[in-house]
Amino acid sequence: MFEFEIHAFESASRRVFLILAAYLTIVLSGVEAQTTKFQPIAAVPTSAEILDAGEAAMGTEGARASIRSISAIAACHGPKGDYETRIISDRNGNLSFQQFLSDHKDIEGILDSRGWQLDERGRSESIDAIEVSVLRGHEFPMMALDLRRRFHDFKSIGRAQFEGQATTQIAMTDDLGHPASAYFSLISHLPVGIITTNSRTEKPVTIRFDAWRLVCGVNLVSHATILYGGETWVFDFKTLKLNAADNNAFQIPEAASGSGSLPSRDGLAQVNRCKCILTDQDRTAIRSTIEKYRTSWLAGDAEGVMGTFAEDAVLMPPQGIAPAVGREAIRKYWWPAGGPTTTITKLNITYEDIGGECSTAYARGRDEVGWIIEENGTRKSHGNSGTYLNVMRRLPDGSWRISHHMWDVDPSKNQ
Secondary structure (H helix, E strand, O other), X not given: OHHHHHHHHHHHXXXXXXXXXXXXXHHHHHHHHHHHHHOOOOOOOOHXXXXXXXXXXXXXXXXXXXXXXXXXXXXXXXXXXXXXXXXXXXXXXXXXXXEEOOOOEEEEXXXXXXXXXXXXXXXXXXXXXXXXXXXXXXOHHHHHHOHXXXXXXXXXXXXXXXXXXXXXXXXXXXXXXXXXXXXXXXXXXXEEEXXXXXXXXXXXXXXXXXXXXXXXXXXXXXXXXXXXXXXXXXXXXXXXXEOOOOHXXXXXXXXXXXXXXXXXXXXXXXXOOOXXXXXXXXXXXXXXXXXXXHHHHXXXXXXXXXXXXXXXXXXXXXXXXXXXEOHHHHHHHHOOOOOOEEEEEEEEEEEEEEEXXXXXXXXXEEEEEEEEEEEOOEEEEEEEEEEEEEEEEEOOXXXXXXXXXXXXXXXXXXX
């Protein structure tokens, strides 16, 4: 009887436990459902938003629109060794393309949508749409700048990996209807590469945009790597010039006798006609950087101060003190190992002029600084005032950094 009562009690307890467990399961499922229902979902940017951000990262609308042509010289390396490539592209789709290899040279181009090349006898002949597409696949600086013109049928895919990088992907098609994709950095928003289709073989080609160079306020691809069929080609652009070409650069040679107008190898040596102004937005960004410099000093934030300088910045102290070149040298100058504790108590900076152009600018004015040095248990106040000059450099994301900083002191107010 006693044993039966124990088993009955255990059986009843088990039923209660199971009922409670079932009830909690239902309740928690409902809570989870409600939580899921109201959980915010990150919106996938549209293809237009991704392209807009990428173009903005390359440069202002005015700076980009001012580009009529890009003239480029690249030192190249491929499966057959080193060679040189010269490319002139304009916004109308015209192209001059020259490659100088160890055993031969290729002279090709596109004029008014018509593709041509020089044959072995030096006479021009037409090339078909497939060869034109292959030729356009080498215009890396203009390709990145003009994605909307070179491709169509854009569709946002969302987050994707490209060559080990986290990116945002856009699917698109080329002029022959072949599939392609463009990948954009989640940080800089610049395009990091394209996967397109080789028109000859209809096999995928990966084009990686490895580096960018700021030219007249616009970021242009300066280094590209092409991966195709297990082989690799590298284009390192040593020269990038804007608006240096005229219509003669794209004319089709008439005959091998030289009576035609074959683009000269010296044609890229023309003066870069760069018209690039400093905008009000640039001036605001420059003031923002200098204000960050000022407030970081007052907050005792060494990293904040250093973050306002370019990696290769130069600090030029007054009274003939040797310059500090590079961030680490600047850090050691202001915060020497084992040096006394220094606290900035006052830093006023005024502007008398901000000028320059859209990639390099300057800010000059007056400053007044006060500080306290604590050493061996004593505190001593110091201060001075004078003039300063900052040379500023624009980064690909549109922000500005100090590339050179110099200042003097007013002897009558130096303490």
